[in-house]
Structures are given as C-alpha cells and as structure tokens.
Amino acid sequence: DLNPEEPSEALREQYAELSDRVREARAAYYVHDQPVISDAEYDALYRELEEFEALHPELKANDSPTQEVGGEVGVAFSPVTHLEKMYSLEDVFSTDELVAWLERAQQQVEQLPGAPEVAWLSEVKIDGLAVNLLYRDGVLVRAATRGDGTTGEDITHNVATIKTIPQRLTGEDFPEEVEVRGEVFISSKDFRALNETMVEEGRAPFANPRNAAAGSLRQKDPEVTARRPLSMFVHGIGYVRGVELTTQSEAYDVLKGWGLPVSPYSRVLASVPEVLEFIAEFGDRRHSLLHEIDGIVVKVDDRRTQFRLGYTSRVPRWAVAYKYPPEEVNTKLLDILVNV
Numbered sequence: 001d002l003n004p005e006e007p008s009e010a011l012r013e014q015y016a017e018l019s020d021r022v023r024e025a026r027a028a029y030y031v032h033d034q035p036v037i038s039d040a041e042y043d044a045l046y047r048e049l050e051e052f053e054a055l056h057p058e059l060k061a062n063d064s065p066t067q068e069v070g071g072e073v074g075v076a077f078s079p080v081t082h083l084e085k086m087y088s089l090e091d092v093f094s095t096d097e098l099v100a101w102l103e104r105a106q107q108q109v110e111q112l113p114g115a116p117e118v119a120w121l122s123e124v125k126i127d128g129l130a131v132n133l134l135y136r137d138g139v140l141v142r143a144a145t146r147g148d149g150t151t152g153e154d155i156t157h158n159v160a161t162i163k164t165i166p167q168r169l170t171g172e173d174f175p176e177e178v179e180v181r182g183e184v185f186i187s188s189k190d191f192r193a194l195n196e197t198m199v200e201e202g203r204a205p206f207a208n209p210r211n212a213a214a215g216s217l218r219q220k221d222p223e224v225t226a227r228r229p230l231s232m233f234v235h236g237i238g239y240v241r242g243v244e245l246t247t248q249s250e251a252y253d254v255l256k257g258w259g260l261p262v263s264p265y266s267r268v269l270a271s272v273p274e275v276l277e278f279i280a281e282f283g284d285r286r287h288s289l290l291h292e293i294d295g296i297v298v299k300v301d302d303r304r305t306q307f308r309l310g311y312t313s314r315v316p317r318w319a320v321a322y323k324y325p326p327e328e329v330n331t332k333l334l335d336i337l338v339n340v
C-alpha cells in the first residue's frame with residue numbers, strides 16, 4: 001500500500017539530482033576555479049533546490065548545499081581551521097524581497113530588550129574571493145581561503161605577495177589577536193591589462209576578474225601570484241581579542257587606522273528607502289567602480305545587535321546580499337571575444 005506521506009522514489013531521485021548539480025557547480029567554482037555555469041544560472045539552480053526543500057521538507061538532507069557554507073577545501077593546500085567560522089550571505093533577487101527582509105530584521109531587533117534602533121551599513125558586494133587574515137601582535141601570521149567556513153586553505157605565501165595587505169599593522173592600539181576578513185580581487189583596469197598580456201603571450205584570457213583572482217591566489221607557486229595584480233578590501237572581523245568595537249562602520253575606521261585596505265563604497269543609512277536609493281545609485285555606477293560587483297550587502301551596523309541576532313548554519317541573520325539582475329551580454333563585446 002502506498003503511504004501518501006511517503007515521498008515517491010521519483011521525488012527522491014529528483015532531489016538527489018538537483019543537489020548533485022549544485023555540488024558539481026560548486027566544486028568547479030571553488031576547487032577548480034573553472035565554473036561550468038554562469039553565476040545567474042547557479043543562483044537559479046540553488047533557488048530551485050531551496051524551493052524543492054520547502055515543498056518537500058521530509059526529504060531535506062542535513063548536508064544539503066542549502067545548509068552549508070559554499071566552498072570546499074582543495075587537496076593542493078594545507079587545511080587551516082579558522083578561529084571563528086566564516087559565513088556566506090543570504091541572497092535576495094529583487095527590491096521587494098529585500099524590503100521584506102529588512103522589515104523582518106527590523107521587527108526582530110525591535111523585539112530585543114532595549115529595542116535598539118537599526119542603522120543599515122550598506123556596501124558594494126565585491127566579486128572576488130573571501131580571505132581570512134590572522135594578525136598576532138600586529139604581524140600577519142596566516143592567510144586562508146574561506147573553504148567550507150570552518151576549514152579553509154593555507155594561502156599565506158601567496159597573500160604575502162599582495163602589496164596592499166600589510167605584513168605588519170600600523171599604530172599601537174591593535175589587538176593581540178584578530179581575524180580580518182575581506183575580498184581579494186583584481187581591479188577592472190588591471191584585469192583588462194592582464195588579459196591583454198595573456199593574449200599577447202598566446203594564452204587563453206580569463207573569463208572574468210573573479211575567476212582570474214581566484215586562479216591567481218590559489219597557485220602552488222607564489223611567484224606566479226606575485227605577477228598577478230591582486231588587491232583586497234577588508235569588510236569584516238572574525239575572532240578578536242584585546243579591542244572593543246561598537247559598530248561595524250567604526251570597525252572599518254579602526255581597520256583603516258591599522259593600515260588595512262577598506263572599501264571607499266560603504267555608507268551608514270538610517271532607513272529602508274535610503275538603502276533602496278543606494279542600490280539604484282550603485283546600479284548606475286557599477287561599471288565605473290574600481291572593481292566588479294555582483295550586488296549590494298546590507299548589514300546591521302551595531303555589533304552587539306549582530307551578536308544577538310546570530311547566525312544560521314550558513315549565514316548571518318544580520319546581513320543580506322541583494323543581487324542585481326543579470327545583465328544582457330553586450331553583443332559587441334561578444335564579437336570581440338569570439339574573434340580573440
């Protein structure tokens with residue numbers, strides 16, 4: 001007798017197939033730096049998996065890609081355990097979804113004791129590679145990729161070649177130990193020059209700056225990394241001992257004071273309409289910025305409130321990523337690429 005509560009074999013297979021497609025795309029992207037589908041296609045596939053799980057919660061696996069931070073740890077590098085976990089971000093794909101997210105978060109904050117006011121720290125979402133820098137007594141002792149969030153890959157020697165990342169923090173008030181998180185990227189200008197050189201040397205150009213940055217950073221030979229024009233902007237703090245930081249925006253000023261590279265594109269905003277204006281403004285400006293962006297990140301600025309909202313197994317409950325709609329590929333650009 002068929003139990004109507006019992007998911008059918010066909011559904012199980014459909015679920016396994018969908019999960020595998022997400023896992024394969026992730027391995028290609030994170031481990032091999034060779035994406036097999038576009039980011040927009042990946043986002044659609046991931047959303048399909050989330051929706052499938054919402055419809056069939058009884059099938060949802062604990063190790064589903066929707067429950068884990070995206071990356072994997074490749075075998076080419078030594079594993080590094082982060083002192084504090086690194087997370088991904090919850091995505092929204094329309095301004096309606098974003099407004100709903102912000103209003104929900106605001107309500108949650110208002111229910112906390114003391115009903116703190118929310119200020120939204122709005123930033124561009126840098127299309128690069130997440131890196132964790134560990135400074136002890138002001139000295140850079142280790143750098144690692146995000147990996148699965150708990151364990152990343154040791155890329156200390158490669159990061160040492162990036163000129164904008166200080167080997168030593170400046171000033172005197174830096175903490176005993178601090179994990180600084182940020183994004184390594186290649187600027188749009190440097191990317192164009194890098195690809196021109198690749199073509200001149202008869203080599204295949206990189207598909208996009210993110211891909212070039214990831215491939216350059218995950219090199220076995222740091223001398224290859226040293227020749228690539230990598231930059232970094234820091235946008236977060238993990239484990240920290242020996243300093244009090246009230247808000248995230250204040251933390252950026254402090255990080256800047258220690259000599260770390262901080263993005264020029266963040267702003268503290270008091271209301272949801274101002275966040276929407278920020279999104280429209282950077283939507284217009286996105287191709288004239290220093291680097292590529294794939295969206296906007298909105299964070300609760302107050303660190304104590306962040307702490308009280310906490311995290312799921314995959315994302316913070318105090319931040320959200322708005323993704324701009326995928327752009328039509330310019331046909332003229334396509335012609336150029338085809339002719340390379």
Ligand code: NAD
Nearest residue numbers: 025029035037038039042070088089123125126130235297
């Ligand atoms: P994510 O890239 O959407 O967001 C999380 C990351 O954003 C963080 O790890 C952080 O390093 C980064 N980030 C950039 N700017 C930031 C800022 N200002 N503040 C905070 N964080 C900032 O999530 P994810 O889980 O790393 O990856 C999913 C995304 O990666 C997909 O949406 C897709 O774009 C891409 N992806 C593509 C493929 C593919 O096959 N093409 C496969 C896997 C992932």
